[in-house]
């Protein structure tokens with residue numbers, strides 16, 4: 590298989606559990622280089638746990654995660670640290686350090702993974718902050734001084750701090766008004782196009798799925814029951830998928846897209 594056709598991320602035979610509570614069992618998923626993949630599923634089906642397992646925060650009980658064909662669980666610490674420096678992660682709610690300014694928040698991963706001089710880190714941080722559409726006053730502000738949408742952008746700037754290849758976003762538009770959410774969606778697509786990123790988004794936002802996702806994975810019954818472009822999913826007869834996409838909210842999103 591050539592490097593281009595090897596999936597960037599491959600989840601194979603994944604099982605995760607908390608005690609006796611099995612969250613995933615026999616879950617397979619491939620994320621292709623350069624795509625924006627959305628992950629949907631009912632509440633509590635394990636979307637966040639899957640993302641956390643893909644970024645190594647939770648260890649699989651069985652199965653393996655591969656990056657570029659290399660097994661995450663078998664990597665030496667240095668290789669793993671290098672790989673992690675190529676991921677940008679936006680957790681639910683932004684997860685900014687409240688005692689640090691936005692600039693210091695964005696500098697945090699740089700301090701952890703690089704030896705750059707402080708002044709250069711600050712300059713790079715300000716560039717990342719500007720890239721996410723925040724104004725010149727934003728770097729010196731503290732998270733408590735930002736609106737929900739600005740916090741998301743600041744969290745995204747931090748996710749971009751180390752020039753990642755892959756962005757993991759956990760419900761990036763949750764809590765935003767529809768205009769703010771649409772603007773955030775556009776920003777993610779523009780960043781993907783400009784920076785050649787691969788993007789994995791956990792979302793409940795039907796508009797995000799329609800607007801920017803190349804493919805959508807559906808989590809149900811402890812595994813991915815479908816992975817397809819949205820137009821194909823709309824034809825899928827799985828009961829949860831049918832209800833999700835053809836229920837009232839799904840129909841509204843479809844109609845909005847068709848104008």
Ligand SMILES: Nc1ncnc2c1ncn2[C@@H]1O[C@H](COP(=O)(O)OP(=O)(O)OP(=O)(O)O)[C@@H](O)[C@H]1O
Nearest residue numbers: 607610612630631632633634635636637638639793
């Ligand atoms: N640290 C933990 N300890 C025990 N159980 C956990 C832990 N984290 C998650 N779980 C359980 O794992 C299951 C999946 O949780 P997860 O947060 O991944 O769901 P989700 O699909 O992201 O839900 P939502 O859409 O509501 O955010 C849930 O039943 C949850 O209670």
